[in-house]
Amino acid sequence: MATARMTALLDELALHRTAVLDESFARRCALALGVDGLAVTLVVEDLQGEPVWLSGPRAAALEDLQFTLGEGPGPDAVRTGRLVLDGDLERVPGGRWPGFLPAAQKLGLRAVFAVPLQIGAILVGSLTCHRDAPGPLADDSLTDVLVLADALTLTLLDSAPGAPAGEGTGPPPEAGGWLAQDAALYRAEVHQATGMIAVRLAVSPAVALARLRAYAYAAERPILEVAADVVARRLLFTQDGALQDGDGTEQAR
Secondary structure, eight states, rough: OOHHHHHHHHHHHHGGGGGGHHEEEEEEHHHHHHHHHHEEEEEEEEEEEEEEESSHHHHHHHHHHHHTTTTTTTHHHHHHHHHHSSSSSSHHHHHTTTTEEEEEHHHTTTTEEEEEETTTEEEEEEEEEEESSSOEEEHHHHHHHHHHHHHHHHHHHHHSOOTTTTOSOOOOOOTTTHHTTTTTOTTTTHHHHHHHHHHHTTTHHHHHHHHHHHHHHHHHHOOHHHHHHHTTEEEEEEEEEEEETTTTOOOOO
């Protein structure tokens, strides 16, 4: 059974639907769960994530990190459909998330918890929580996380364009359609940059995204920042690497 605090938040969600999913509400949910921040990322294409609900800059940085590396609690939860509950990142074997673990430490994170947003075979995305101090989720907090995840799954499915209220059946590709109504996808420039690289190099979007990710990781830069350079043509990907501002000194792997 959810705690009284979480029940009150769920009542707000039921009343206002996706309109309530702003940063302030995210921070209140994080406080109720006993974590320092949270994020919801939707699966929009080929299991790629699109963050639609963030508690603040650090949650955004965590999601960008997972997107850039393609590893971490959120991707694991989406891929396996299972809970990922790591109360102490220092105890996680290095081979599990070789890129994510040292980068998460730089962000000051010590614990991460991810839950797939899923009903049966319908996968919507993931809810990822983070905390600066190590330690497992308390039993009541874990219950609240699971209840919140279920409520978010139903809310996001019901908010898809053309989806009748209360129906949770059918394919999920449009589950994030409500976000696109304001034409402001969080990673719009990443998608645009991926397309530009794919066309220029005559490769698939998946390969283009891998090139973009690899460059961002090697350069230790946020993938959104790198994508913006590609879109603005400050960074040009070639078959042999990538040219930064046309000087040819920075090479992408």
